[in-house]
Amino acid sequence: MQHLLEVDNLSTSFFTYAGEIRAVSGVSFYVDEGEALGIVGESGCGKSVTVKSIMGLIPEPPGKIIKGQINFRGQNLLALPEKKMAALRGKAMSMIFQDPMTSLNPVLTIGQQMIEVLYRHEGFGKREAFARTAEFLDMVGISDARHCLKQYPHEFSGGMRQRVMIATALLCQPQLLIADEPTTALDVTIQAQILELLRDLKKKVNLSIILITHDLGVVAGFCSRVIVMYGGRIVESGLVQDIFKSAQHPYTWGLLRSIPRLDNTQRTRLIPIPGTPPDLLHPAPGCEFAARCPFAMNICNEQVPVMRQINSGHQAACWLLHPQAPKLNIAERRSRYEGTSHSGGRKSC
Amino acid sequence: MRYIFGRIVSAIFVVWFVITLTFMLMHAIPGGPFSSEKVLPPAIIDNINERYHLNDPLLKQYLDYLKNMAYFDFGPSYRYQGRTVNDLLQEGFPKTALLGLSATILALFGGVAMGVTAALKQNKMLDYVIIFLVTIGISVPSFVLATFLQYYIGYELHWFPPLGWGEVKNIILPVIALSAYPVAQIARLTRAGMLDVLTQDYIRTAKAKGLAKSTIIIRHALKNALTPVVTFLGPFFAYILTGNFVIEYVFNIPGIGQFFVTSISNRDYPVIMGTTVLFAALLVTFNLLADIIYTLLDPRIKLTGREGA
Amino acid sequence: MNIRADSFSPLPKDLKKAISERSATTFGQDAWQHFRKNYLAMGGLAVLVLIMVFSIIGPFFSQFDYASNDLMKTNLFPDWIHPFGTDELGRDILSRTMYGTRISLLIGFGSVVINLTIGIIYGGISGYLGGRLDNLMQRIIDIIFSIPDLLYVILLMVTFGAGIQNIFIVLGLINWVPMARIVRGQVLTLREQEFILAARILGAGTGKILFRHLLPNSIGPIIIVSALQIPTAIFMEAFLSFIGLGIQAPLVSLGSLVANGRMNIPSYSYALFFPALTIALLMLSLNFIGDGLRDALDPKLRR
Ligand SMILES: Nc1ncnc2c1ncn2[C@@H]1O[C@H](COP(=O)(O)OP(=O)(O)OP(=O)(O)O)[C@@H](O)[C@H]1O
Numbered sequence: 001m002q003h004l005l006e007v008d009n010l011s012t013s014f015f016t017y018a019g020e021i022r023a024v025s026g027v028s029f030y031v032d033e034g035e036a037l038g039i040v041g042e043s044g045c046g047k048s049v050t051v052k053s054i055m056g057l058i059p060e061p062p063g064k065i066i067k068g069q070i071n072f073r074g075q076n077l078l079a080l081p082e083k084k085m086a087a088l089r090g091k092a093m094s095m096i097f098q099d100p101m102t103s104l105n106p107v108l109t110i111g112q113q114m115i116e117v118l119y120r121h122e123g124f125g126k127r128e129a130f131a132r133t134a135e136f137l138d139m140v141g142i143s144d145a146r147h148c149l150k151q152y153p154h155e156f157s158g159g160m161r162q163r164v165m166i167a168t169a170l171l172c173q174p175q176l177l178i179a180d181e182p183t184t185a186l187d188v189t190i191q192a193q194i195l196e197l198l199r200d201l202k203k204k205v206n207l208s209i210i211l212i213t214h215d216l217g218v219v220a221g222f223c224s225r226v227i228v229m230y231g232g233r234i235v236e237s238g239l240v241q242d243i244f245k246s247a248q249h250p251y252t253w254g255l256l257r258s259i260p261r262l263d264n265t266q267r268t269r270l271i272p273i274p275g276t277p278p279d280l281l282h283p284a285p286g287c288e289f290a291a292r293c294p295f296a297m298n299i300c301n302e303q304v305p306v307m308r309q310i311n312s313g314h315q316a317a318c319w320l321l322h323p324q325a326p327k328l329n330i331a332e333r334r335s336r337y338e339g340t341s342h343s344g345g346r347k348s349c
Numbered sequence: 350m351r352y353i354f355g356r357i358v359s360a361i362f363v364v365w366f367v368i369t370l371t372f373m374l375m376h377a378i379p380g381g382p383f384s385s386e387k388v389l390p391p392a393i394i395d396n397i398n399e400r401y402h403l404n405d406p407l408l409k410q411y412l413d414y415l416k417n418m419a420y421f422d423f424g425p426s427y428r429y430q431g432r433t434v435n436d437l438l439q440e441g442f443p444k445t446a447l448l449g450l451s452a453t454i455l456a457l458f459g460g461v462a463m464g465v466t467a468a469l470k471q472n473k474m475l476d477y478v479i480i481f482l483v484t485i486g487i488s489v490p491s492f493v494l495a496t497f498l499q500y501y502i503g504y505e506l507h508w509f510p511p512l513g514w515g516e517v518k519n520i521i522l523p524v525i526a527l528s529a530y531p532v533a534q535i536a537r538l539t540r541a542g543m544l545d546v547l548t549q550d551y552i553r554t555a556k557a558k559g560l561a562k563s564t565i566i567i568r569h570a571l572k573n574a575l576t577p578v579v580t581f582l583g584p585f586f587a588y589i590l591t592g593n594f595v596i597e598y599v600f601n602i603p604g605i606g607q608f609f610v611t612s613i614s615n616r617d618y619p620v621i622m623g624t625t626v627l628f629a630a631l632l633v634t635f636n637l638l639a640d641i642i643y644t645l646l647d648p649r650i651k652l653t654g655r656e657g658a
Numbered sequence: 659m660n661i662r663a664d665s666f667s668p669l670p671k672d673l674k675k676a677i678s679e680r681s682a683t684t685f686g687q688d689a690w691q692h693f694r695k696n697y698l699a700m701g702g703l704a705v706l707v708l709i710m711v712f713s714i715i716g717p718f719f720s721q722f723d724y725a726s727n728d729l730m731k732t733n734l735f736p737d738w739i740h741p742f743g744t745d746e747l748g749r750d751i752l753s754r755t756m757y758g759t760r761i762s763l764l765i766g767f768g769s770v771v772i773n774l775t776i777g778i779i780y781g782g783i784s785g786y787l788g789g790r791l792d793n794l795m796q797r798i799i800d801i802i803f804s805i806p807d808l809l810y811v812i813l814l815m816v817t818f819g820a821g822i823q824n825i826f827i828v829l830g831l832i833n834w835v836p837m838a839r840i841v842r843g844q845v846l847t848l849r850e851q852e853f854i855l856a857a858r859i860l861g862a863g864t865g866k867i868l869f870r871h872l873l874p875n876s877i878g879p880i881i882i883v884s885a886l887q888i889p890t891a892i893f894m895e896a897f898l899s900f901i902g903l904g905i906q907a908p909l910v911s912l913g914s915l916v917a918n919g920r921m922n923i924p925s926y927s928y929a930l931f932f933p934a935l936t937i938a939l940l941m942l943s944l945n946f947i948g949d950g951l952r953d954a955l956d957p958k959l960r961r
């Protein structure tokens with residue numbers, strides 16, 4: 001069966017005065033129709049760059065997609081001319097962003113910013129466009145559409161703005177919605193509401209979602225599959241159960257430290273892993289995580305670990321999975337992490 | 350409304366300050382306004398002083414002056430016998446206004462066009478050419494540029510007349526010389542504003558919505574990018590007004606600017622004072638206008654007061 | 659894949675440290691390195707140095723003086739003896755340009771020193787003491803600011819009379835305003851910061867705090883404003899001299915030379931060309947340097 005979206009060996013770099021920043025190197029994954037995929041990882045690990053590459057939003061220069069393929073509905077997006085790409089954006093695939101405060105244009109009204117999408121992609125007339133906009137505003141829980149459309153973004157709260165962003169993204173009924181940390185900038189109660197809204201919408205329309213988040217609890221409740229990224233690479237991916245029950249990568253263990261069981265309903269945030277994030281300007285010769293990994297071995301500093309299949313759909317890239325590597329039991333895993341956890345890490349979200 | 354009212358009051362205050370300052374300075378000149386004359390018999394000097402009320406007590410002179418200013422009566426000229434400063438200003442104003450208006454239009458449209466072009470072609474050849482022109486426009490003093498244009502384009506190449514006033518072709522060189530600096534400044538501000546705006550999140554959103562490039566630039570970027578340009582409008586008017594002095598002088602255009610410069614060398618104090626006060630009044634008016642335009646451009650700023658300006 | 663016997667034994671601690679420290683370089687570029695990479699600014703600096711050498715050392719090698727005339731040799735076309743030609747009184751334009759540039763530079767740098775002094779004192783007091791006094795001092799600045807400097811400068815020069823001393827006085831009286839604004843803004847932001855608070859708790863006096871802590875921290879913006887005010891001062895002097903309100907004969911400045919050259923148009927354009935070229939180059943280089951300094955010193959502009 002063909003996937004809706006298939007990313008194959010994607011590498012994206014930024015060429016700055018300081019040198020080449022390898023924001024994403026060799027990332028492969030897929031999204032099926034109606035499925036929600038989660039991407040987690042600490043700040044700067046390349047999550048946004050990955051999805052921006054899909055959307056064709058990498059600023060060029062300094063950015064450049066160096067290699068790889070992105071197939072959407074069987075079409076290689078990287079080979080599409082910009083005009084065709086623009087026709088897909090906002091129509092077949094949409095994106096919402098982290099900061100609703102800055103994502104709306106301050107000098108245009110909400111109405112102007114929503115309706116222009118319909119003019120552009122659907123060729124709607126004024127009346128039609130207005131009706132559709134009101135309908136979608138209603139769907140995201142903004143009832144007084146007529147009034148709202150005339151207002152400017154600064155007259156709205158953060159949560160309201162994010163609702164507007166979501167409604168705008170869905171106006172043309174896209175097949176894929178990319179949500180890049182849609183709740184990070186909002187306060188907790190609003191976060192819950194927005195997530196509830198997204199969950200509802202996913203059920204109502206047959207929508208595929210890529211959800212980027214720092215919040216593992218959100219992933220557990222929202223997605224069917226998860227990708228864990230570190231230093232521009234995927235270090236582990238699999239079904240939500242696989243990742244939460246039998247994670248194989250030390251970085252994932254670090255992320256999961258605060259979540260003992262899958263059925264825990266309490267929402268938990270990433271707690272920081274000691275050490276500094278990787279320097280994408282100077283990639284490590286081996287595993288990027290070696291400097292912070294409590295289990296690092298000699299080979300980790302020499303050769304990049306290859307991705308290994310653990311069971312169908314679950315893979316991880318770590319030298320511990322090599323047949324010759326020492327076997328660790330659960331207790332050992334935990335105790336080694338505890339040993340390092342007091343050295344004071346950086347805040348990651 | 351309150352805000353506008355407050356602004357008007359402070360504008361009037363500024364004009365009053367300038368009137369008082371000019372009055373004080375002119376009366377502080379040692380020996381009085383006629384001291385630079387060839388030695389005149391004391392009787393004649395007395396006679397002149399009498400005619401111009403220079404023997405009244407200073408306070409009375411000041412109050413009279415203020416009163417006259419309120420009626421826009423700037424008094425008689427010392428040099429042009431039998432003519433008032435008002436006559437001179439009235440005669441010069443249309444020319445100065447035409448020159449200033451043409452330069453303003455050229456500066457706004459030319460500057461914005463150049464700035465947007467440079468920003469869209471960032472780090473390409475066209476960008477560098479525009480940056481080069483902008484730097485020249487900012488660096489070369491207007492009187493040097495005016496003199497150069499006058500000499501090379503006027504006298505050497507005969508493309509346009511080097512001097513004079515009256516025909517359309519007379520205005521070309523002065524307008525170029527006068528607008529070079531503001532064109533450059535506006536281009537620079539527009540370029541910087543545009544580059545800044547293009548990295549904003551809402552532009553990324555507009556791209557993610559699949560809008561056409563032209564829509565993104567004209568509808569989403571330009572309006573935001575012009576905000577810094579609007580804040581430059583105050584200094585811009587000031588520049589056009591003061592820039593006129595030397596441009597009219599160089600190109601021998603009988604406008605207010607030329608009167609001003611010649612009255613400086615003639616020590617014709619009423620003309621100097623009148624012109625200064627007129628300019629101050631024009632300037633605060635323009636600044637007020639610029640403020641209002643600013644609020645129109647940005648819905649976040651209400652006329653009741655400025656948010657974090 | 660090449661696997662050794664010890665491939666899977668734990669990574670030594672010190673090696674781990676070395677890996678994590680491999681990154682800690684690159685971002686420590688300082689302002690000078692930044693400035694040095696700015697070709698326009700470096701070019702400007704080179705041109706400025708050349709102009710300075712030309713005007714300061716040049717006159718020692720010239721057999722002509724800026725004021726001595728030779729009525730037998732008026733309006734000469736440039737040749738080996740008079741590379742820039744002579745003017746209507748037979749004065750050597752090269753040495754006049756060199757002297758004129760000296761005066762322009764003197765005024766540019768000298769008046770900035772005055773502005774700096776007044777501006778720092780005014781802005782420092784206004785920002786540090788705050789309250790009503792600050793309010794009043796800001797109103798005064800607002801009033802001065804709302805009328806173009808050039809108008810004040812002209813009025814004051816008319817009152818005081820032309821001459822180099824008065825130019826210094828007048829430019830000093832007017833141009834400190836931007837400096838005072840910058841200093842005040844800096845002081846206001848820094849005043850709230852912790853180390854100032856600490857110094858105050860330790861009992862340091864106001865003056866001491868101002869000069870020990872606030873100013874060194876404001877040095878970046880102060881340098882930027884100063885650098886951009888030098889060309890402003892040079893322009894104002896040239897402008898005044900051009901309309902006859904500035905430097906008086908027999909002294910010369912670039913402005914009065916351009917004015918003088920203009921009189922000879924259309925017959926003897928070189929009397930205009932060389933002084934005008936010098937002033938254009940001078941302004942150009944100073945502006946490039948100023949922009950370069952701003953880019954190098956203002957962290958907000960660094961991307
Ligand atoms: N425009 C750019 N220019 C240079 N480098 C960039 C640019 N955008 C991203 N990068 C680099 O790419 C790397 C990955 O950034 P990315 O935005 O994908 O992180 P992220 O995983 O989304 O983090 P966050 O959780 O903070 O959003 C960062 O280290 C950053 O330095």
Ligand code: SF4
Pocket residue numbers: 249250251287288289290291293294295296297300305317318319320
């Ligand atoms: S490859 Fe080595 S360093 Fe990297 S995560 Fe696995 S054990 Fe740790």
Ligand SMILES: [Mg+2]
Pocket residue numbers: 047048049180
């Ligand atoms: Mg991100």
